[in-house]
Amino acid sequence: MSQTLTQDRDTVSDISVLDREQAQRNYTAVRAVTEALCRPLSAEDCLLQGITETSPPKWHLAHVSWFFETFLLHEYLPGYRPFNPRFRYLFNSYYEQLDGFHPRARRGLLSRPSLEEVYRYRGWVDEHMQTLMADAAPEQWPQIALRLAIGLNHEQQHQELILTDLKHNFWVNPLLPVYREELPVPQGRAAPLHWQEYPGGVQEIGYGGSGYAFDNERPRHRAYNGPWRLASRLLTNGEYLAFMDGGGYTRPELWLSDGWATVQRLGWKAPLYWLRQDGDWWQYTLGGLRPLNPDEPVCHVSYYEADACARWAGRRLPTEQEWEVAAADRPVAGNLRDTGLLHPGVADGSGLQQLYGDVWEWTASPYTAYPGYRPPAGALGEYNGKFMCNQQVLRGGSCVTPADHIRASYRNFFYPHDRWQFMGLRLAEDAE
Amino acid sequence: MSQTLTQDRDTVSDISVLDREQAQRNYTAVRAVTEALCRPLSAEDCLLQGITETSPPKWHLAHVSWFFETFLLHEYLPGYRPFNPRFRYLFNSYYEQLDGFHPRARRGLLSRPSLEEVYRYRGWVDEHMQTLMADAAPEQWPQIALRLAIGLNHEQQHQELILTDLKHNFWVNPLLPVYREELPVPQGRAAPLHWQEYPGGVQEIGYGGSGYAFDNERPRHRAYNGPWRLASRLLTNGEYLAFMDGGGYTRPELWLSDGWATVQRLGWKAPLYWLRQDGDWWQYTLGGLRPLNPDEPVCHVSYYEADACARWAGRRLPTEQEWEVAAADRPVAGNLRDTGLLHPGVADGSGLQQLYGDVWEWTASPYTAYPGYRPPAGALGEYNGKFMCNQQVLRGGSCVTPADHIRASYRNFFYPHDRWQFMGLRLAEDAE
Amino acid sequence: MSQTLTQDRDTVSDISVLDREQAQRNYTAVRAVTEALCRPLSAEDCLLQGITETSPPKWHLAHVSWFFETFLLHEYLPGYRPFNPRFRYLFNSYYEQLDGFHPRARRGLLSRPSLEEVYRYRGWVDEHMQTLMADAAPEQWPQIALRLAIGLNHEQQHQELILTDLKHNFWVNPLLPVYREELPVPQGRAAPLHWQEYPGGVQEIGYGGSGYAFDNERPRHRAYNGPWRLASRLLTNGEYLAFMDGGGYTRPELWLSDGWATVQRLGWKAPLYWLRQDGDWWQYTLGGLRPLNPDEPVCHVSYYEADACARWAGRRLPTEQEWEVAAADRPVAGNLRDTGLLHPGVADGSGLQQLYGDVWEWTASPYTAYPGYRPPAGALGEYNGKFMCNQQVLRGGSCVTPADHIRASYRNFFYPHDRWQFMGLRLAEDAE
C-alpha cells in the first residue's frame, strides 16, 4: 500500500524551482493517489454522507477536480470548455464569491453524476491540465505553478478527508463495514512519559522558507513564550481510561462550560468510535472493530475532552507556538499515511516521539490570523482566512496525512466539539 | 412496460380459493415486478433517501423480503436459517414488537449490504418461500395463504413507494435526473366539470367480500349520509392556477390554521415539483421536466392545499363514505400503473371520470377505526391500526398504483402536510 | 367562592329572548367573574406564560376586552375611540383577517401595559359596552345581541383558561405556588364501575335549540350509531395506576404510533402534574401539592394516554356521538366551577356519573365540521372553523368550566398531545 499512496517527499511543495516536467509528474502522482484510495470502495460506498461534516468520496473526487478546473483551466487555458457547466455549482464547496454552491448537507444525495462519470470528469480535467502545464506561456508559469501547488496540496487534504470521512460514514452503518481487512495492527508497549523542557524568550514561528506553505502559516513572526515542558509522547488510551475511571465525564469542574454543555447534550461517555461490549472496550478502525489497545494514543476526542483530560492530569495543552518551536528542528517523520497503518501507533521509542503523524494534536491556541496576515485576493482568499473564528489549532498531522504534506508550521483547525478527525493530545506544563 | 409491471387482475387478492400453484404464480409475478421497477436504476440511485419519508429503492427491495422472512419463513418453515441475522434489525420498518429497527432517517446510509447482495437476499427468500408454499402442511395452509396475501399486497404498496419516493429523491438533485426518458406525455383537453348527485340515507361501506382486503377496510358497516354531489373529474392544474392567481397562497381566510402555519413555515407558493422559469410553470415528472399542462389533474398537493382550494371554489372535499358509495358499483379501471404513463392523465371522456388512478384523492375524513375494528394480534397488528390518528384518508389509487391492488373500499392515509405522494382532489358539495 | 364565580344559569345563553336589561346584567356578571378569578394573583403572577400554550392572566383579561372592542364597539358604537390603538395588535389572539397579532409565544413579555392599565382598559370597554347596550338602534340589536352572546361565552372560555393556564404557569416554578390555600379536598370512595347501554340506530346530534351555541355545534344532523355501552363514571387515578403498573408507558403495542413517539420524545412516565417523592405519588393542584387520591378521576392525560389506557383495559374511548346521545336528556349538573373544588371530585353516587364537570372527556372523534357546517363570514369565522384538523373532540366540561357555559352539544378540541387542560377519560365498548 505504501507504494501506491506515497510520492517522493518535497516533490509537491518545492515550488520555487518547479519546472514543468516536475509539475506534470507531481500532478500525475497526487491525482493517482486519490483514486487509489477510493479503489476498495463501491459506487454505493462513494455516495455516503453520514453527517453534514463528512462528504462522500465521490464528492471529494469531483471537488478536487473542480478546484483545478475553476482556478486554473478556466483562468489560464484559452478556449477551455467545462466538462459539465452544472458542476461549477455542484462541486463548489464553500466559495461564496463563485455563484453559489450545492448545500453541504446534500452532497450524499447526488446519485448522478455516477461515480463512473466523475472518473471521466477527472480524466477530462487531467487531460486539459497536462495541456496547460505543457503549453502555458512562460510569463504565466509562475502564477500557474503557485496555483498548481495549492491545488495539489488541496487534493492531499481531501485525500486525508476521504479516509477520515469514510470512517464515520461506515460507522453509522450497524454492520460496521471495513475499509481494508488486511491492515497491520499496532504492537508494542508505550514508553513511559517524560518531560522535554524548552527555554522561554522571543521566538519565531510561521513559515519562512521558499517551498509551499498555506497562507495561514505566514508571515513568519516573533512571539514571546515563557519556558515550558512537553510530554515526550501522546496521551494513551490507557491514560485516558484512567481519566474516565476518575469520573472524567461526570465531573463538571474539569470542563469548560461549553464542553460540559456538549457532554450533556450529546451524552458523551467515551471518545468517538469506542464501543462497550460485555464489559470490554472496543474501537472501530478502518480495519474494523478491534479490542481497545491501552498503549495506542487516544484518538477521536474533541478539544473539550482533551482540555478536560489535561486539567484532570494537572497539566494543560501546549500552545501552537510551543509545539512549533519544539518541532522546528525535527525531521518530518512518523506514523503518517505512508506507513499504511491508517491508525495511530504505539510510542515505543525514546526521546520526543509522535510529533508528526498518529493524531493531530489539539493545542490551546484558538485559530487566528498571524500578525500581518493577508489572505489572497479573490475567491482563493476564502481558502483559510474566513475560518479564523471559533476554531482551535491542531498540529503535526495524523496517520492518514500524506507524509509529504505536513511540516512544522502547518496549522490545521477544527471546532472544539469536532471528533471525527484523527485527533488526540499531548500534555504540556509551565517550566517554572 | 405495461407487460412487465402488470399481473392478471384478481390473482393477488382472491385468497378464499387460493390454491398452492396459484399462490406460487402470484408470488413470482409480484416479486418480478418489484425488480423490474428498479431495473433502470443504478446502485447509487438505489441508495438515495432525500428526506426521512422517502426510503431508498434498495431498502424497499430488502424490506419487502424481510416481511416474508419475518412473518412467514421464521414462523412456518421448519429449520429456516436467515440470510443474515442482522437484517432482522436493519430492514424492519416500524414494528415495535420485533426487537428494534434501524432508524428511518438513516436508511440511505447503508452502502452495505450492496444492491447486489440485496438481490441475493431476495433470491434466498424466494427460494425458501417456494419451498414453504410447496411443502406447508395442509392445516397451516389457510394461515400461510392469508399472510402471503398480506405480504404480496405489502410488496405492491412498496412498488408504489419505490416510484413515489424515487421521484422525490431525484428531485433534490439539481440535475433533475429522469427515471424513464421514453414515457408518453398526456394529451387532450379536460372535459368540462359537471356534478354527479347521490341520494342520502343509511348506506354501507367497508369491505364485505371474500377476497383480500386490509384490516382497516373492515368491518363493513352502516353510516348515514345526507345527499351530495361529486365533481365529474379531478381538479386540474388550470383550475389550481386560478386558485393561485386568486391569491390562494396569500389569503389566510382560505386555510385551516395548521395549514396556514405550514404555508408560512415552508414558504409554499405552488404544489410540489412545480418550477417557475422565465415566467412559465414547469413540472418535474418521472419522465423529466415538462411544461405544466393545465388539463392534467393537479398533483402533489397537501391536504391543506386541497382543502383551501376547495374552500376557494365554494365547495368542499368529499368524505370517504361519499367517495366509496359512489365508487362501489364502478369498475376498477383508469390511469393506474399498468397504463405506463406514471403520471396523471387528462379526463377527456364523459360521465364520472378518474375515480381510480391518476391521483389519490384527499377526503375530508380523518383516518380512524371503523366501528368494531380490531387489529390482528401480534406485530402484524401494527400494520395499519397504530396510525389511526392525525392523518387523512385518501381514496382511489394513483398512476403508480398497481391495477390489481386497488378497490372501492381501499383506504390510504397520510399526514395533512404530506405532498410527495401522487395526491390531488375532487370537489364535492351538499345536494340540498 | 361559589357566590363570586357563578351567575344564574341560562342568563348567558338564552339569547333568543334577550332584552337589553338582561344583556346588561349578563355582561356585568360575566365580566365581574373574570376579575374575581384574578383577584388572588399578584401583578407578577398575571404576567406568567410558562409555555407557548399557556397565556398570562393579564393577557386573558385584556384579550376578552379586545374581543368586545373589536367585534362590537368598533362596529356598532358610532365615534368609538379605542383605549389604545396599539392594543388592536397586542391583544388579537389569532385572527389573521385583522392586521396581524403579537406572537403567541411572547404574551408573557408584556410588562407594559401594566396590570393596572389593563384593568383601566377593561373599565373603558365596560363603560362603552354599557352605552352600546343601552343606546343601540333597535334594528341593530339582534346582531349586537348575538355578538354579545359570543363575547360573553368567549370570556367564559377564557375564565376557564385563566385557571388552566395558571396551573401550568405555577407548575414550572420549583416553589410550586398555590392559587388558593383554602380549597376543599375531595373525599369519599369511587363507586364500582358499571356499564350503561344504549341502542343503535339513526340518531340526531348537534345543537337544535333556540339558545346560544357555538357555530361548530351546528347544524343538528343525523348520524348512525351501532349500540354501545358507556362506563358509569370516569376512569380513576387508581385504575390509571394499574395501567402504569402493567407497563403502560413501556409497551409500544398499547399505543398509537404518534403517541409512542411522543412518549419517547418527552419521556412521559405519568400524567402531567404527578410527582414521585420517596416512593409515593403526589399531584399538584390549584390548592397545592397533595397525595394522589386513587378515587379521583385521572386528569391531565393526553389523548394518546387516554387511548392507550383504554386499549390496555380492553375497551375504547366513546365517539362524540355516543357521548352526546347519552348526555342529551341529562341535566347539566356536576362538579363544574361553581362547586369551588377547582379539582376533579370522587364519583361516589350511582347511575351515570360525572358526565358534566370534573374533567373534559377525550372522545375517539377527530374534530371535523358537521355536515352542512358553515362558519360565519369575516374574522369571526376564524373562531372555530379553522381548527378542524389534527385535533380531537372533548366533551362535558371540567371542574373549572362555568356551570352556565356547558351543554350536551358542546365541543371542545385539543391536540392529541395536549395535557394541560383538565382532561381525562370515560371508557366505552360496543354493545354487541
Added chain:
Amino acid sequence: MSQTLTQDRDTVSDISVLDREQAQRNYTAVRAVTEALCRPLSAEDCLLQGITETSPPKWHLAHVSWFFETFLLHEYLPGYRPFNPRFRYLFNSYYEQLDGFHPRARRGLLSRPSLEEVYRYRGWVDEHMQTLMADAAPEQWPQIALRLAIGLNHEQQHQELILTDLKHNFWVNPLLPVYREELPVPQGRAAPLHWQEYPGGVQEIGYGGSGYAFDNERPRHRAYNGPWRLASRLLTNGEYLAFMDGGGYTRPELWLSDGWATVQRLGWKAPLYWLRQDGDWWQYTLGGLRPLNPDEPVCHVSYYEADACARWAGRRLPTEQEWEVAAADRPVAGNLRDTGLLHPGVADGSGLQQLYGDVWEWTASPYTAYPGYRPPAGALGEYNGKFMCNQQVLRGGSCVTPADHIRASYRNFFYPHDRWQFMGLRLAEDAE
C-alpha cells in the same frame, strides 16, 4: 441620577488595606446602587426575560444576594440560617459544583418569590453581612475581605446587566417602553479620526497592582507585539452606515464564515435596536426611540459585524494586548455609568478618546487563559475560567459600566454573535 449611582472611586477595589469600616461602607454603597437602578421599574418589569441571555431584574437582585449568602454567610457566619433554603437552587446562576441550579431560560417564570420578598431577602442578607463584617475573627478577615471584594465587583457586573438586559427585555415589547424619560441626549459632532501609533517589542500586560482584579486579568506577563496604530476614537454610526451603504450585509467576502452564516440565518441588516421607519433610521435607547445620530459610536454590533466592518475599512480590530498597552497609562475616565447618559456619547474632544466607557470594544483576541493562569479552588473557580473558549475579549467598559469598576487590564468576554451588550469597535492597523 449620578449621585445615586456612583460611589467614590477606589472604594471597592482597594482591598489590600481594606478595614472593616470601609468594607461596611463599600458594601452599603454598592448594594444601594443596585436597588436604585431598579427603582423606576414595576414588579412586572422586574420579571421580564426576553431571551435566555437576558435575566430579569428581580433575578439579578436575588442572585447577587445569593452570592454573598453562599460564599460568605454560609462559610464564615456561625449558625447562619438561610432566608429560604430553596433559594440556593433558585438563584444559583451556573455553579455546577453547588447542587444544581434553576434553568437559565426559566428565570422569567418565577413570579414567586415576589419582588417584595426579594427585597426582604436582600435585607436579610444585608443584616447578616453587616454582622459578619463587624464580628468576623481577625484571622478570617483577609479571606472575608477578598470574597467581599469579589462579591461587590460581582454585584457591579450585575448592575450593568440589569440595564443591558432590561433594554432587550423592553425591546421585545412592541410598545417600546422607556426606562428613563428624562435621559440627556448626546450632542456635538464627532472629531475627525486620526491614528495613534505605538512601538512594538516585548510588553507587559495583565493586572500587577495591589488592588482588586479578577483572576482572569492575572498573572501580569510579557507578550510580544509589533508596532501598531489605534484609531483616535470609536467607529461612528455614520461610518457604519457607509459600510451598510457599501453593501456590508450582502458581500460575503467581507465576513468570517461563521459570521456570514449568522447574517443569513438571522436576517441581520443593521445593528441591534436600529429601526427603519419611512426611510429614516431610528435607534431604541434606554430613553426611548430616537433618530439615529451619525456622530455617536455604533453600538450593539456583534464581533462578526465589527470584524466585517473593519475589513471593509481596510483595517482590523486591535488585539487585547494592543488595547491594554495603549490604555495602561491613561486615566480611567469617560462616558461611564456615572455620567447618567446610559447611552454612548459623541467623541468631540481631541487625542485618544473614548478608551473607557461608551461601548465595550471588541478585540481580535479570543478569550483564553493568560500564561500561568490558575482559577481559584472550589466553586468560585467557575467564575471566569470555564468560559475560556469560543468567546472574544472586549475592553474598556461602556456607558452602563460603574466608573469604579473598570481598569486597563479588565477583560470582558462574549460570544461572537452576541449583540445585546453595549458593544462597538475601534479600528487598528499595523504600523509598518
